[in-house]
Amino acid sequence: MWWVGSWRPAVVATTALFVFSVLVTAPGAVWPEGEAHAATAAAPATTVPGGASAATGAVGLRSATDPLITNDIRLELDRAGVLHGEETVTFSGGAPAVFTRALTETMLYDTDHDRKFEVSGVEATDLDGNALAVEVEKTNGTLYAHIPTAATGGVVLTYRVGGTVSEVTQGVQMEWRAIGAYSHTVESTDVTVTAPLPPSALSCLAGEPRSAMYCTASDMGPEQGVAHFLQADMEPDDRLDIVVNYPSGTAEGEPILTRRWSLGSAFAVTPATASVFGLLLVVLVGGLAVLIRVRGRDERALRREASEGDHAPVEEGDRGQLRFAPPDDVHPGQIGTLIDERVDIADLTGAVLDLAVRGYIRLEELPHEHFTSVDWRLVRLDGPRGETLLASEWLLLDALFGERRTVRLSQLGSPRASADFPARIDRVREELYRDMVRLRWFARSPSQVRTRWSTVGMVLTAAGVALTGILAVFTGAAFSGLAVVIAGAAVTVGAQYMPAKTKLGSRVYAHTMGFRDYLLSPRAEQALPGRRVELYSRYLPYAVIFDDVDRWANILASAALADLTPEELTGDGLAWYTGPREWRIEDFADSISTFVVSLTGIITNTRRLRALNQFQRSR
Numbered sequence: 001m002w003w004v005g006s007w008r009p010a011v012v013a014t015t016a017l018f019v020f021s022v023l024v025t026a027p028g029a030v031w032p033e034g035e036a037h038a039a040t041a042a043a044p045a046t047t048v049p050g051g052a053s054a055a056t057g058a059v060g061l062r063s064a065t066d067p068l069i070t071n072d073i074r075l076e077l078d079r080a081g082v083l084h085g086e087e088t089v090t091f092s093g094g095a096p097a098v099f100t101r102a103l104t105e106t107m108l109y110d111t112d113h114d115r116k117f118e119v120s121g122v123e124a125t126d127l128d129g130n131a132l133a134v135e136v137e138k139t140n141g142t143l144y145a146h147i148p149t150a151a152t153g154g155v156v157l158t159y160r161v162g163g164t165v166s167e168v169t170q171g172v173q174m175e176w177r178a179i180g181a182y183s184h185t186v187e188s189t190d191v192t193v194t195a196p197l198p199p200s201a202l203s204c205l206a207g208e209p210r211s212a213m214y215c216t217a218s219d220m221g222p223e224q225g226v227a228h229f230l231q232a233d234m235e236p237d238d239r240l241d242i243v244v245n246y247p248s249g250t251a252e253g254e255p256i257l258t259r260r261w262s263l264g265s266a267f268a269v270t271p272a273t274a275s276v277f278g279l280l281l282v283v284l285v286g287g288l289a290v291l292i293r294v295r296g297r298d299e300r301a302l303r304r305e306a307s308e309g310d311h312a313p314v315e316e317g318d319r320g321q322l323r324f325a326p327p328d329d330v331h332p333g334q335i336g337t338l339i340d341e342r343v344d345i346a347d348l349t350g351a352v353l354d355l356a357v358r359g360y361i362r363l364e365e366l367p368h369e370h371f372t373s374v375d376w377r378l379v380r381l382d383g384p385r386g387e388t389l390l391a392s393e394w395l396l397l398d399a400l401f402g403e404r405r406t407v408r409l410s411q412l413g414s415p416r417a418s419a420d421f422p423a424r425i426d427r428v429r430e431e432l433y434r435d436m437v438r439l440r441w442f443a444r445s446p447s448q449v450r451t452r453w454s455t456v457g458m459v460l461t462a463a464g465v466a467l468t469g470i471l472a473v474f475t476g477a478a479f480s481g482l483a484v485v486i487a488g489a490a491v492t493v494g495a496q497y498m499p500a501k502t503k504l505g506s507r508v509y510a511h512t513m514g515f516r517d518y519l520l521s522p523r524a525e526q527a528l529p530g531r532r533v534e535l536y537s538r539y540l541p542y543a544v545i546f547d548d549v550d551r552w553a554n555i556l557a558s559a560a561l562a563d564l565t566p567e568e569l570t571g572d573g574l575a576w577y578t579g580p581r582e583w584r585i586e587d588f589a590d591s592i593s594t595f596v597v598s599l600t601g602i603i604t605n606t607r608r609l610r611a612l613n614q615f616q617r618s619r
Contacts, residue, residue, distance in 0.1 A: 066093070066184070066185070067091045067092060067093045067094050067095055067096060067184070068091070068092040068093050068187055069089065069090070069091055069092075069099075069182075069184055069185070069186045069187060070089070070090050070092075070186065070187055070188045070189075070190075071087055071088070071089045071090075071179075071186055071188070071189045071190070072087070072088045072090075072190050072192075073085065073086070073087045073088075073178060073179075073189065073190065073191040073192070074086045074087075074088075074192050074194075075176070075178070075191065075192065075193045075194070076193075076194050076195070077164070077165070077174055077193065077194070077195040077196075077246075077250070077251050078196070078251065079196055079250070079251050079252065080251070080252060080253070081162065081163075081164065081165040081251045081252050081253025082160055082161070082162050083160065083161040083162075083164045083174070083176060084158075084159075084160055085157075085158065085159045085160070085161065086156065086157070086158050087101070087156070087157040087158075088127075088154060088155075088156050089101075089149075089154055089155050089156075089157065089186075090127075090153065090154035091149065091152070091153060091154055095149045095150060095151065095152050095153065095154075096149055096150075096183070096184055097148070097149070097150045098146055098147065098148055098149065098150075098183070099147050099149040099155065099182075099183055099184065100144055100145065100146050100147070100181075100182070100183035101144075101145045101147065101157060101180075101181075101182065101183075102142050102143070102144050102145075102179075102180035102181035102182070103119045103122070103142070103143040103144075103145060103159065103161075103180055104117060104141065104142055104143075104177040104180040104239075105117050105118075105119055105138070105141050105142060105143050106140075106141025106142070107141075107177060108260075109255065109257055111262075112259060112260060112262070112265055113257040113258060113259055113260055114141075114257070114258050114259075114260050115163070115175075115255050115256065115257055116163055116256040116257070116258060117161050117162065117163045117164065117176070117177075117256070118161065118162035118163050118256065119143050119159055119160070119161055120159070120160050120161075120162075121158065121159055121160045122134055122136055122143070122145050122157070122158075122159045123157075123158050123159070124145070124147045124155050124156065124157045124158070125155065125156050126152045126153075126154070126155055126156075127152070127153055127154045127155070127156065132147055132148055132149075132152075132155060133148060134146065134147055134157075142180055142181075145157065145159075161176060162253070162256075163253065163255060163256040164176045164253070165251045165252065165253030165254070165255075166253070166254055166255045167254065168245065170200065170201075170245060170247075171200060171245060171246050171247045171248040171249075171250065172245070172246050172247075172248065172250050172251055172253075173243060173244070173245050173246070174193070174195070174243070174244045174245075174246065174251070175241075175242075175243050175255075176241075176242055177239060177240070177241050177242075178191045178229065178240045178241070178242050179231070179234060179238070179239055179240035180239055181236055181237065181238075181239065182234060182235075182236050182238075183236060184236065185233070185234065185235055185236065186233075186234045187232065187233060188230065188231070188232050188233075189230070189231045189232075189234055189240060190228075190229075190230055191228070191229040191230075191231075191240070191242060192221075192226055192227070192228050192229075193226060193227040193228075193229075193242070193244055194225075194226050195244075195246055195250050195251065196250055196251065197246055197247050197249070197250040198220070198224055198225050198226075198246075199220055199224070199226070199227045199244045199245060199246055200245045200246060200247060201244075201245040202218055202220065202227045202229075202242070202243065202244045202245065203218070203242075203243040204218050204229050204231075204240065204241060204242045204243070205240075205241045206231045206234075206238065206239070206240045206241070207238055207239075208237055208238060208239075209237065209239055215229055215230065215231045215240060215242075216230045216231045216232045217229070217230040218230070218242075227242070227244040229242050259476055261472070261473065263472075265476050266471070266472035266473075266475075266476055266478040267472065267478045267479045267482070268476045268479065269479055270476070270477075270479075272477065272480075273476075273477050273478075273479040273480045274479070276477075276480040276483065277479060277480055277482065277483040280480075280483035280484065280486075280487055281483060281486075283487075284486075284487055284490055288494075291494070291497065291498070291500075294500045297500070297501065297503065297506045298501060298506045298509055298510070300506075301503075301506035301507050301509065301510040302509070302510045302513055304510070305507055305510040305511060305514075306510045306511070306513050306514040306517070307514055308327070308510070308511050308514060309327040309510070309511035309512060309513065309514025309515040309518070310514035310515070310517050310518045311514075311518060312518070312523075312524070312527070313325055313326045313327065313515060313518075314535070322531065324534075324535060324538040326515060326542070327508070327511035327512060327514065327515050328508045328511055328512070330508065330511075330512055331351065331354060331390060331393070332347070332350035332351050332353070332354045332541040332542055332544065332545050333347045333348065333350060333351030333354070333392060333393070333396075333428075333432055334347075334390075334392075334432065334435055334436075334439075335347075335350075335512055335542065335545050336350065336545045337432050337433070337435075337436060337446070338436070338441055338501075338505065338508060338509055338512060339509065339512065339513075339545075341442075341446040341450075341499040341501075342446060342447070342450075343428075343429040343432045343433065343447075345600050345603050345604050346544060346545055346547075346600065347432070347545065348396070348425065348428065348429075348603055349544055349596055349599050349600050349603065350541045350542065350544035350545045351392070351393065351396055351428075351541070352396065352400070352599060353540060353541040353544055353592075353596070354541035355393060355396065355397065356576045356577070357537045357538055357540060357541060357576055358383065358384070358387070358538075359381055359383045359384050359575070359576065360380070360381055360382075360383040360389070360393075360397065361378055361379065361380060361381060361397075361400075361576070362378075362379040362381055362575075362576055362577075362578070363376055363377075363378060363576060363577045363578070363595065364376060364377040364378075364379060364578050365577070365578065365579045365580055365583060365591055365595075366408075366580065367580040367581065368580070373410075374591075374594055374598070375408055375409055375410050376408070376409040376595060376598075377406055377407075377408055377409075378400060378401070378406065378407050378408070378409060379405065379406050380397065380400075380401045380404075380405050380406070390435065391431050391434075391435075392428055392431040392432045392435055395424070395427050395428045395431050396428045398424060399421060399424035399425050399427070399428055400412065402418075402424075409595075409598060409599065409602065412599075412602050412606075413601075413602035413605060413606060421606055422606040425603060425606065429447075430447070433445040433446060433447045433448075436505070439504075439505075439508075440502055440504050440505070441501055441502060441504060441505030441508055441509075442499060442500075442501055442502060442505055443500075443502055444499075446499035449495075449498050449499045450495050450496060450498060450499060451495075452495075453491060453492075453494070453495035453498045454492055454495040456491055456495075457488050457489070457490070457491030457492030457493070457494070457495055458488070458492055459488070460484065460487060460488030460491055460492075461485055461488030461489055461491075461492060462488070463484065463488070464481055464482070464483075464484030464485035464486075464487065464488045465485055467481040467484055468481030468482055468484070468485060469481075515542070516542075516546050519539060519542060519543060519546060519548065519552075520546065520548060524539070525555055527559075529562065529563050530563060532559035532562075532563055533556065533559050533560050533563055533564065533574070536552065536555055536556040536559050537556060537574065537576070539552055539556075540552050540553065540556060540592070544596055549592070549593060549596055550589065550593050553588060553589035553592045553593060554589045556588065556589075557585055557586060557588040557589050560574065560585050560588070561585060561586070564585075569584075569585055574588070577591075577592070579591060
């Protein structure tokens with residue numbers, strides 16, 4: 001089927017494009033060691049919705065019509081590790097219609113993790129204590145608080161933050177992005193942090209999102225009881241990160257970490273993923289062992305029973321005459337299918353030659369005309385009385401002749417003369433597969449078994465790719481999904497080996513292999529004179545299957561020269577094969593070899609043309 005190989009490149013390309021896009025867009029800057037574990041926020045390039053016009057202005061410049069804004073932030077850390085924030089934003093020279101404050105909920109922690117902050121209780125009032133309707137918007141790890149500030153002199157914003165505390169060597173550490181972004185330029189931002197115990201150390205970073213600049217000023221207050229930070233002239237894109245260290249026991253808590261997606265983390269080998277991967281591989285190995293044992297039945301039968309077929313395939317008939325009797329009455333077309341579980345072109349060619357030898361077809365080699373290739377006329381005959389044909393042999397005769405009694409070999413390869421020849425040949429192949437089941441050599445049609453397992457393998461591979469992608473995006477267990485992909489690929493490849501013979505089929509196979517060894521040995525050339533031409537003619541189709549046609553054609557021609565009378569040789573010597581006027585029996589070996597090659601090529605080309613037409617129609 002043409003689509004077997006086309007979906008895989010598409011799946012691989014799509015997966016690669018997805019992984020590449022994620023890698024390109026993943027944030028990667030980390031704070032310097034010793035400052036803090038937190039890093040720059042995973043926030044969008046634009047800071048605050050509606051603040052683009054303010055962000056485009058030159059740093060430190062403010063027009064006369066812009067309000068002068070200051071922010072006084074009071075942060076209180078309680079013993080439970082919750083940070084309580086109260087910000088007093090004042091406007092001089094008129095307030096904006098809406099003032100937006102960004103509170104960071106996600107920051108980079110290290111190369112593998114993001115740090116989460118739980119922001120809650122966001123409320124706002126004006127300076128007189130009147131509640132304001134705060135609109136909260138969460139985008140890309142940032143909470144935006146849009147505050148209606150028209151006709152106000154300022155606002156008071158309150159909130160709570162969890163997850164800011166972590167244990168360090170010398171005590172506990174509070175980390176927080178005090179300012180994520182503003183919608184307007186703020187002239188000064190004053191941050192004061194209080195806690196149950198005085199701070200022991202502090203640090204800050206300010207400026208653009210990836211800046212490593214220290215803030216304008218920081219200290220521990222006049223009595224070292226508070227942590228104080230100051231940042232002047234903050235543009236909408238600027239941020240202010242603060243870190244305060246406290247003695248042990250000041251507050252409880254630990255950072256809230258989530259694993260960040262990366263190609264390495266998605267395919268991380270952990271005990272869980274390795275266990276799942278190993279379990280799937282054990283199932284694969286177990287299935288392979290079962291398959292090897294089932295298919296090993298052929299080898300066991302071959303060792304025990306091949307000798308039963310390694311002898312002259314003749315038996316005594318009703319009238320005491322010897323007649324040809326292949327092992328288990330296996331016909332040439334069946335024998336090739338039995339050996340490799342598929343109907344090959346050689347099987348069909350051998351079946352045509354067998355029908356000719358048995359008297360159902362006469363092959364007439366036509367005179368060689370100038371500048372033309374050799375050609376044959378195939379004449380359909382009634383065959384010997386009392387003999388019956390297999391269903392596949394009737395279909396093969398129908399494929400060759402249709403309603404005609406004669407046909408040229410070259411016409412079979414012509415779409416104009418035999419348009420339905422490929423379809424008829426396919427019916428012959430399907431019937432040969434049904435023969436395998438009817439004779440109980442296979443439990444199911446080898447063709448259907450291969451198709452079924454190929455489909456299962458491809459579906460399993462596609463499911464594995466999809467599962468791996470989902471696990472890679474949402475978890476760190478994508479390594480387990482690879483086992484499903486490997487299993488699917490193994491099933492797809494192993495589908496070609498899934499058809500297995502029954503015990504009877506293995507026994508017949510062993511007899512057939514013994515017969516092959518006999519035909520390939522010099523012992524097969526020792527038939528009694530007078531019967532050699534008939535017997536060797538019956539060997540010839542099997543020699544096509546066993547790839548020994550040239551040798552047996554020469555043996556048959558030599559037997560004809562020795563056993564037939566001059567009158568018989570004048571009449572071409574073989575009832576089923578005749579040559580042109582100048583043709584002699586010495587030319588038989590070359591003629592039959594050329595016929596086999598020509599017929600094989602015609603069947604091969606017509607099947608390729610059929611597959612190409614199906615592919616073009618499906619596009």
